[in-house]
Structure formats: C-alpha cells, structure tokens
Amino acid sequence: MTTKPLGATAPVLSRAETDTPTTPAPQTAPRVTLRGAARTARRRTVPRSVRRAAGPVGLVLLWFVTSAIGVLPESVLASPVDVLRQAVDLTKSGELPSAIAASGRRAATGFLIGATVALALSLLAGLFRLGEDVIDSSMGMFRAIPWVGLIPLFIVWFGIEETPKVALVALGVTYPLYFNIYGGIRSTDAQLVEAARMMGLGGLGLIRYVILPSALPGALVGLRYALSTAWLALVFAEQINADAGLGYLMSNAQQYFRTDIIVLCLAVYALLGLACDFAVRILSRRLLSWRANFEGEA
Secondary structure, eight states, X not given: OOOOOTTOOOOOOOHHHHTSOOOOOOOOOOOOOOHHHHHHHHHTTSOHHHHHHHHHHHHHHHHHHHHHTTSSOTTTSOOHHHHHHHHHHHHHHTHHHHHHHHHHHHHHHHHHHHHHHHHXXXXXXXXXXXXXXXXXXXXXXXXXXXXXGGHHXXXXXHTTSHHHHHHHHHHHHHHHHHHHHHHXXXXXXXXXXXXXXXXXXXXXXXXXXXXXXXXXXXXXXXXXXXXXHHHHHHHHHTTTTOSSSHHHHHHHHHHTTOHHHHHHHHHHHHHHHHXXXXXXXXXXXXXXXXXXXXXXXX
C-alpha cells in the first residue's frame, strides 16, 4: 500500500482537459462611494436648527466679548448682561408685558385692516381686466410714496391717538400683500385654466380650484413680508406721542440715554417678528404640502 506524501502536488491536467470551457464566476460590481454623498452624509449630522442658530448666537457672543473687554463702551451700546438684567426687572414690574400687549394690539388691528384691503384689491385687479386698469396703476403709484413720510399727514388727519398708529401699520401691510397676491393670480397657467373650463368648471369653481391654489404660494410670501413690515411700521408709529407700548418705553429710555432699554425693546420687536415668520413657515408647509419645492443643495 502506497501512501501519498504530505507535500505532493496536484495531478497535472492534460491539454484537452484544460481546454474544456467553464462558466466564469459572476463578478460583483465594484462598490463606488461618491464624494458628494459622503460629504452630504457628514453634513447631515449637524441639525439645521443648530446651523440656523449659529449666526445669531455668534453675533451675541461677539457683542458680549467686545463689551467685556471695553471695545464697545456702555455709552454706545449696553452689554447683553445689562439688557438681560433689564428684561428681568421690567418683566417683574409688569412694564414689559403690558408694553408688548399694547404693541401687539396695534399690530394685529393694523394687520387685519391692511390684509382685508389688500385681499379685496388684489382679487379685483387680478380676476378682472377692468379692476386691473383702475387699481393696479394706482397701487403702483402709491407704492412709490414712502409710507413713513406720511406720518405728519396722518397726524393732521387722525390726531395723535391710536388711529394714526394703526393706519400706518395697515398701510405698510397693504402693499406687499397686494402685489404678491395679484402676481400669484396673474401667474396662473393659462393652459390649466382652459383645461378646467373644458371640464365644465364655472367662474366660482375656476377661482376656487385653479386660480386661488396657484396664487397661494405668492400670497404666503406676501404674508411673510407683510408681517415683518407690520412690526417695522409699528416702530415708527409708536414714536407718535405714544403712552403705552414698546415705542413708549424706547422714547422714555432715549431721554435718559438708557441704551439697555432701547436695545431690549428692539430685541423684543425682532423676536415678535421672528415668531410671526416662523408661524408662516409652518403654515406654508401645511398648505403647500401638495407642491414639490426645491429645498436647496445639501
């Protein structure tokens, strides 16, 4: 009995055996990782809310550091610590909440009046050619007039009570809402309108199911502009002999060179405007969920 040694080589195949065709083993496709995809994956590790807050937080830190080292003197601009301390004191005394409530009532009243006027005018001008001929040219002319420059005329017309303040806010709200709603109506696809008519939609159905949904994105953009303009107009309006509100606090602080109170009131204006803008963003996401939007590159 012969045994095969442990280091023996495999038997040599003949040429015929080596020429026998064999099925090649399937090759798997090489796995490719795009640099852009990897970069995108790395970027997504940082939440967008953190990235959005990085700018304001960085500015506040820069403000704090320059105030602490004396580069920004208190006579020019109070430090964030002083502003925060003043916010706590005015909140405890009730002055700041009452001022915010008074300013909020003025802004809400002026916004409702301006939005109602803008909606009515934009529908008339956008849906009817006669309305466009009569209204749109006039609105374009009045828009060229600085609405802040109308304050003396409003004082002559309405006095120095609440009416000129509300009227100035309403005027500032009217223009951005009107032009955005009007532009949204007129940007409706004409072929879509013809298709709706061929399907039997009448005038009201056409407005409800075709024209108004097409104008909704523009209307929401106008709403964002109108809300920010309302608070901007209120800053000027409350300088007209106000006896309550954030503008009243600012006027008193100006007399005593209290930059901490002035900055606090401006910060409250900014936060109120930011809250309104955030609410419109959420509303836009809900109302325009049917619409695929470009959200920017990663």
